[in-house]
């Protein structure tokens with residue numbers, strides 16, 4: 001490495017985003033093999049090097065130009081205050097950052113935390129958020145296992161990520177106030193060493209991310225019901241309509257959000273559609 005001009009993409013070396021990022025890149029057609037614990041992998045057929053880094057270092061290393069692009073959590077980008085642009089949300093790793101207190105705490109909002117000790121791995125976001133309501137907390141900076149700090153007696157409240165809420169429940173904590181929502185993102189710095197390849201990577205990842213969110217729905221419908229059907233499933237741009245041998249009928253192909261497919265199928269069926277089929281798409285260019 002070092003001497004070549006390959007685009008450098010930083011991806012998490014371990015943790016929950018590591019597999020997510022690796023799978024996404026592979027689905028987008030980047031072929032690479034990480035040799036045992038190596039911190040570096042070259043991509044076949046593209047001028048791209050992958051660097052395996054700690055998830056929370058990726059925003060800063062991208063801002064400093066050590067890598068041109070990176071995959072990390074938008075929470076970590078905010079916390080680092082990194083000067084990078086978010087090229088696209090990747091539709092995974094969704095979570096919230098919240099101020100949490102014991103279930104039996106009398107506190108009603110962040111305003112009630114004046115003088116409280118708050119344990120967190122997000123000191124900057126926490127301080128900025130609480131400053132807005134005029135509270136200057138005593139922050140205890142930690143890098144993990146924040147939820148146990150109240151029962152250990154070193155904090156009165158915590159600021160941490162919440163997804164399902166099961167960690168909070170296990171520690172008898174509740175959300176006092178949500179600060180923001182976050183997800184895994186692709187970031188890029190302003191002085192990218194190969195913008196042409198960077199754009200190709202963005203387009204490729206877009207294809208995979210959109211495909212993960214949508215299905216292809218195909219159905220036959222009487223032409224008289226077509227307008228109503230298009231209202232149910234308007235498509236990404238617009239549906240593709242083909243004639244059938246029976247001129248009263250036509251065949252429709254349309255992209256539908258995966259979360260809405262079952263509902264759309266039911267509604268189309270009650271409009272008179274038949275042969276309604278969902279096909280999974282793994283990649284697309286729109």
Ligand SMILES: Nc1ncnc2c1ncn2[C@@H]1O[C@H](COP(=O)(O)OP(=O)(O)OP(=O)(O)O)[C@@H](O)[C@H]1O
Nearest residue numbers: 015016017055073074075076093094095161162163
């Ligand atoms: N419970 C969660 N659900 C969804 N996304 C999460 C969750 N926890 C963390 N994330 C996202 O994943 C990112 C990385 O999390 P984290 O740094 O905790 O790594 P990890 O996978 O837990 O590994 P580690 O063991 O090092 O903590 C977070 O910054 C956040 O964007």
Ligand SMILES: O=P(O)(O)OC[C@H]1O[C@H](OP(=O)(O)OP(=O)(O)O)[C@H](O)[C@@H]1O
Nearest residue numbers: 144145146161162163164165166167168
């Ligand atoms: O709402 P939930 O679904 O329970 O998820 C939230 C938990 O997930 C993360 O912890 P992680 O598993 O990464 O452990 P860590 O503290 O060791 O990083 C986060 O820090 C919370 O503790």
Ligand SMILES: [Mg+2]
Nearest residue numbers: 015016144145
């Ligand atoms: Mg973690």
